[in-house]
Amino acid sequence: MYLSRVEIDSQNRAKTKDLTHLGAYHNWVEQSFPEEVSAGQRQRHLWRIDQLAGKRYLLVLSAERPTIDGLEVYGVPGTAIVKSYDQLLNRLQQGQVLQFRLTANPVHTITVPGKRQGRVVPHITVEQQRQWLIDRAEKLGFQLIKQTGLVDDQTTWAFDIVGREWVMLHRKANRGVRLSRVTFEGLLRINDVSIFKQTLVKGVGREKAFGMGLLTVIPEA
Numbered sequence: 001m002y003l004s005r006v007e008i009d010s011q012n013r014a015k016t017k018d019l020t021h022l023g024a025y026h027n028w029v030e031q032s033f034p035e036e037v038s039a040g041q042r043q044r045h046l047w048r049i050d051q052l053a054g055k056r057y058l059l060v061l062s063a064e065r066p067t068i069d070g071l072e073v074y075g076v077p078g079t080a081i082v083k084s085y086d087q088l089l090n091r092l093q094q095g096q097v098l099q100f101r102l103t104a105n106p107v108h109t110i111t112v113p114g115k116r117q118g119r120v121v122p123h124i125t126v127e128q129q130r131q132w133l134i135d136r137a138e139k140l141g142f143q144l145i146k147q148t149g150l151v152d153d154q155t156t157w158a159f160d161i162v163g164r165e166w167v168m169l170h171r172k173a174n175r176g177v178r179l180s181r182v183t184f185e186g187l188l189r190i191n192d193v194s195i196f197k198q199t200l201v202k203g204v205g206r207e208k209a210f211g212m213g214l215l216t217v218i219p220e221a
Contacts, residue, residue, distance in 0.1 A: 159186020
């Protein structure tokens with residue numbers, strides 16, 4: 001597995017003018033794997049957009065190594081980095097506490113009378129979106145951590161939502177839909193190493209092809 005990052009060349013509007021919706025970013029990611037494109041065997045790649053210190057970055061997790069030229073099509077020249085992800089996966093341990101960041105599409109299904117399939121709708125409020133992650137943590141191989149405040153001894157979750165927005169996806173010609181994109185950050189503890197590794201590799205929730213579901217972790221500071 002490989003984890004790649006490149007700074008998006010946001011200051012060069014002529015260069016990034018095509019990046020107006022999620023499908024354009026998806027195509028950028030796909031074109032960074034030219035051998036897969038040529039073979040007609042495209043793999044599922046997890047990716048997301050991070051904003052750090054006023055800069056925007058494309059982050060990609062993949063089984064195969066992307067090309068630097070492909071990553072820098074819309075990136076700042078010289079900023080593309082590709083690293084092996086296997087070392088991190090192999091160091092994970094039961095009970096280990098990690099800092100995490102997850103960008104996801106929190107939704108739920110509403111049962112529609114008379115129909116076999118329900119209607120998928122987004123969670124709207126912060127509390128609904130936080131609960132969405134809390135409800136899924138155990139099945140994803142980790143436990144979200146609670147902490148006690150130093151002043152009032154009140155117990156709270158050691159994670160928060162640091163970004164909420166609606167982003168456009170053009171599924172068909174001249175027809176777009178808005179997706180809820182939510183970014184979580186905080187602390188987690190690994191409950192099941194095998195399941196947790198699959199969560200990191202496979203992603204969390206829906207719309208994984210369009211910048212949702214990538215969970216990344218680093219050791220607790």
